[in-house]
Amino acid sequence: MKDAITVVQQRLSESNAVRQxxxxxxxxxxIEAASLVTKAYRNGKKLLLCGxxxxxxxxxxxxxxxxxxxxxxxxxRALPAVALTTDSSFLTAFANDCGYDGVFERQVEALGESxxxxxxISTSGSSKNVVQAMxxxxxxxxxxxxxxxxxxVMKDLADVAIAVPSSHTQYIQESHLSVEHLICxxxxxxxxxxxxxxxx
Numbered sequence: 001m002k003d004a005i006t007v008v009q010q011r012l013s014e015s016n017a018v019r020q021x022x023x024x025x026x027x028x029x030x031i032e033a034a035s036l037v038t039k040a041y042r043n044g045k046k047l048l049l050c051g052x053x054x055x056x057x058x059x060x061x062x063x064x065x066x067x068x069x070x071x072x073x074x075x076x077r078a079l080p081a082v083a084l085t086t087d088s089s090f091l092t093a094f095a096n097d098c099g100y101d102g103v104f105e106r107q108v109e110a111l112g113e114s115x116x117x118x119x120x121i122s123t124s125g126s127s128k129n130v131v132q133a134m135x136x137x138x139x140x141x142x143x144x145x146x147x148x149x150x151x152x153v154m155k156d157l158a159d160v161a162i163a164v165p166s167s168h169t170q171y172i173q174e175s176h177l178s179v180e181h182l183i184c185x186x187x188x189x190x191x192x193x194x195x196x197x198x199x200x
Contacts, residue, residue, distance in 0.1 A: 018172075018174070022178070026164070026165075030183060033147075034190070035190075038191060040117045046080035047066060047116070047117050048119070049063055049081065049118075049121065050120055051122055051127070052122070062083075062180045062184065063082060065184045066078075066079040067081055070184040070185055071185065071188060074188060076192045076195055079191075082111065084108075084111075102132060103129055104129050105133045108137050112140050113141075114142065118144050119144075120134050120144065120147070122152065123173060134154060143159045143160075144159050145159065146160070146162065148163050148172075149163065149172040150165050150166060164179075
């Protein structure tokens with residue numbers, strides 16, 4: 001039991017230390033990312049999200065926050081956000097016939113429009129299918145946000161890169177969730193400031 005307590009305390013302490021670094025180093029990037037999404041929504045555009053594994057789950061979580069709402073007291077209209085990770089029939093068909101690397105790129109081709117935003121999530125910062133989606137998104141006139149770890153080629157493709165300063169997957173993922181909620185809240189506050197004032 002003593003060893004287990006030590007592990008719990010150490011891991012939570014290390015995770016908190018990473019989030020402290022995110023607060024110190026990434027705050028302006030988080031705000032800039034939220035501004036890109038806000039601008040898209042004001043122009044009648046949408047948010048597309050892609051990632052793999054835990055990042056795929058984050059895409060679904062974040063899309064749900066936008067379409068539903070983050071803050072339950074703020075009764076706002078729905079905001080269009082699509083997780084490109086959820087259509088199992090398309091994902092399995094395309095991966096089976098054409099390979100997995102293009103599964104998000106193909107959906108960007110079908111669904112992405114100039115002025116939309118693509119948010120790519122990858123702890124490595126180099127997931128090939130996310131990178132390919134971002135490359136096509138730039139060609140089509142979408143803005144790109146990269147939510148990643150401290151390294152990876154996505155940083156060079158993105159209009160805004162939020163790079164969590166860690167190489168440990170679990171700590172990057174834990175920080176990603178905090179960042180995702182912050183982006184949602186900042187967008188809500190900007191678009192629905194009158195509703196937030198009533199809440200206060």
